[in-house]
Amino acid sequence: MQRTENRTRVRVSEIFTSFEGEGAFVGKKTMFIRLAGCHLKCRWCDTKYALPLDSGKDYQVDEIKDLIVKELQPFTYKVNFTGGEPLLQYEAVIQLADFIKKCTNLKTYIESSCFDSELFEKILPYMDICKIEFKTEDSKVVEYEDYDNLLLNEFRCLESAIQNNKTTYIKIVVTNSTNLESFKNLVYNISKKIKPSDIIDFIIQPSHGIDQPTVNKLLDTYDIVQPMFPEVRIIPQLHKEIGAR
Ligand code: SF4
Numbered sequence: 001m002q003r004t005e006n007r008t009r010v011r012v013s014e015i016f017t018s019f020e021g022e023g024a025f026v027g028k029k030t031m032f033i034r035l036a037g038c039h040l041k042c043r044w045c046d047t048k049y050a051l052p053l054d055s056g057k058d059y060q061v062d063e064i065k066d067l068i069v070k071e072l073q074p075f076t077y078k079v080n081f082t083g084g085e086p087l088l089q090y091e092a093v094i095q096l097a098d099f100i101k102k103c104t105n106l107k108t109y110i111e112s113s114c115f116d117s118e119l120f121e122k123i124l125p126y127m128d129i130c131k132i133e134f135k136t137e138d139s140k141v142v143e144y145e146d147y148d149n150l151l152l153n154e155f156r157c158l159e160s161a162i163q164n165n166k167t168t169y170i171k172i173v174v175t176n177s178t179n180l181e182s183f184k185n186l187v188y189n190i191s192k193k194i195k196p197s198d199i200i201d202f203i204i205q206p207s208h209g210i211d212q213p214t215v216n217k218l219l220d221t222y223d224i225v226q227p228m229f230p231e232v233r234i235i236p237q238l239h240k241e242i243g244a245r
């Protein structure tokens with residue numbers, strides 16, 4: 001494909017192929033494009049090396065397109081735009097996802113904290129699969145006074161993904177300290193906004209290595225979700241268990 005000059009730059013932490021280690025598509029062969037930079041403070045974050053905005057390496061978007069072509073392995077199912085926080089570099093994400101959709105038959109997948117629904121809506125037309133992650137009020141991923149705004153944006157992203165017929169699922173990370181009342185309120189509020197059939201899965205993901213929840217704690221969260229979203233599943237991060245990336 002002939003290219004016009006493209007000066008968009010993107011800060012990328014890493015590109016690699018592995019299997020999907022978490023969530024509804026666990027086990028699917030996946031190319032991961034990890035964008036640098038995230039301003040949230042999840043205690044359980046397993047990609048802390050990608051959080052600084054100046055981490056990774058600076059590229060022209062066309063260089064990443066070339067890397068995608070070079071690194072693409074047969075039978076890859078999807079490309080994950082992950083981070084860090086991909087929405088911080090939404091212009092590059094749009095260009096790369098558009099390239100993937102035009103030049104391959106791979107599905108595009110967004111993993112975001114959903115902190116900004118306006119940015120999310122810009123990238124949405126280029127995505128096939130949306131993982132919408134909700135954080136509980138006691139998670140302290142943002143300052144206390146900023147939580148309501150984060151939640152509002154998470155809800156807007158969820159509703160936009162569903163309205164635009166994207167394959168959508170919800171994930172909530174649970175630690176052993178997760179307050180069950182806070183968790184229950186969150187799930188109840190989600191159930192007031194959407195129908196179970198709007199999403200393909202409701203995933204409870206135990207934190208790995210940091211404040212890991214007990215099995216009983218996880219079962220408590222399962223029992224909260226199940227009456228509202230019968231398709232709930234507890235899925236640990238499989239790649240951590242076998243030392244994969
Ligand atoms: S939103 Fe994701 S990348 Fe950002 S700190 Fe939390 S787990 Fe890490």
